[in-house]
Amino acid sequence: MNENKIISEIKNKLCEIEQKENIRIIHCIESGSRAWGFASPDSDFDARFIYVRPTEYYLKLEKTRDVIEWELNDVYDINGWDIRKALELLHKSNPTLFEWNSSPIIYKTSSEWETVRTVINNCFMPKAGVYHYLNMARLNNREFLQSSEVKLKKYFYVLRPILACKWIIDRGTPPPMLFSELMEAELENELRPAVEKLLEKKKNTPEIGNGKRIDELNGYIDAQLEELKHKADGMDGEKPVEWQRLDDIFLRLLGI
Numbered sequence: 001m002n003e004n005k006i007i008s009e010i011k012n013k014l015c016e017i018e019q020k021e022n023i024r025i026i027h028c029i030e031s032g033s034r035a036w037g038f039a040s041p042d043s044d045f046d047a048r049f050i051y052v053r054p055t056e057y058y059l060k061l062e063k064t065r066d067v068i069e070w071e072l073n074d075v076y077d078i079n080g081w082d083i084r085k086a087l088e089l090l091h092k093s094n095p096t097l098f099e100w101n102s103s104p105i106i107y108k109t110s111s112e113w114e115t116v117r118t119v120i121n122n123c124f125m126p127k128a129g130v131y132h133y134l135n136m137a138r139l140n141n142r143e144f145l146q147s148s149e150v151k152l153k154k155y156f157y158v159l160r161p162i163l164a165c166k167w168i169i170d171r172g173t174p175p176p177m178l179f180s181e182l183m184e185a186e187l188e189n190e191l192r193p194a195v196e197k198l199l200e201k202k203k204n205t206p207e208i209g210n211g212k213r214i215d216e217l218n219g220y221i222d223a224q225l226e227e228l229k230h231k232a233d234g235m236d237g238e239k240p241v242e243w244q245r246l247d248d249i250f251l252r253l254l255g256i
Contacts, residue, residue: 006075010047010107013078017070023051025080026253027113030105032077037104037178038156038199042206044073047107048100049080050116055254058084083253087116087246093125093238095132098174112253119245121174125238129168133161133175134228141221145213152211153202158221159195163187165228169235191220 014025032046033039057064066082081089090097101120137158144154156179163182164175175182179199187195194216 006045007107010045010076010078013071013076014047014049014108017049017068017078017080018051021051021068023053023068024110024112025049025051025108026083026110026116027100028080028106028108029100029103030107031100031103033156035099035103035105035177036156036160037180038202040153040202040206041204044075044077047076047078049078049108050083050086050100050113051080052083052112052253055256058254083116084250087250090120090123091240091243091246093123093128093240095129095174098124098129099177102174103177115249115252119241119249122245123241124174125240126168126172127232127235127237129174130165130228130232130235133164133168134225134232137161137165137221137228138225141225145218145221148213149210150213152198152209152214155195155198155214155217156202159187159217162221162224162228165232166224169228169231188220191216 010028014028017023018025028047028049029035030046031048033043034045051068066085068080068082070078070080072078086097097120101117140154140157140161144151145158160179160182163179163186166186167173167175167182170186183192183195194214198214198217
């Protein structure tokens with residue numbers, strides 16, 4: 001897989017999407033395992049973008065679609081959200097927006113996105129963020145890591161949200177995308193050899209496949225899920241950011 005060629009093709013596809021959909025893409029990033037820093041050699045490219053349509057589109061009485069699902073195959077997974085949808089979710093402190101804002105792999109961005117960025121972190125609500133990642137970790141743990149033989153890559157889909165929870169509780173800010181940064185900041189030293197060994201295997205094996213359950217990691221996961229639930233329940237709630245700030249940005253992007 002020629003990564004540079006595929007990245008160039010993604011950028012070409014963004015231009016094609018803009019022309020065929022009559023939109024402006026103001027930000028596009030990588031959102032999957034490549035952005036998390038543990039992609040396998042055969043991992044696909046998860047491109048996610050935020051777009052703006054012409055002003056008259058937003059003045060229609062008829063409810064219109066706010067998602068573009070452009071391509072999904074073994075190489076590309078490309079889709080985007082309308083800016084109105086993005087700002088509405090940002091008001092709810094949806095963690096996806098914070099991840100897209102901090103992705104280390106950017107395919108396209110703009111001065112318009114910089115306008116959005118001025119308010120993004122002010123919308124972050126730590127308690128909501130902890131519950132989001134905690135629920136993700138619990139669900140993946142229950143679904144993938146309870147048998148004597150498990151899909152080894154799924155450990156990262158439990159460990160990453162656990163470390164994200166710990167980051168939020170310790171710092172009160174959106175967690176970084178890179179797993180290595182989370183691991184450096186939040187993973188206990190005695191767990192690192194096991195995780196680093198698994199990480200090396202994940203990054204260098206086209207299909208990591210199944211393997212025996214790693215009791216050391218499962219024990220850590222079970223203990224953390226219980227502890228994090230207790231801490232999350234004790235966190236203070238927060239009020240969403242004022243709608244006016246998001247309305248101002250929305251109108252500015254539409255040129256109103």
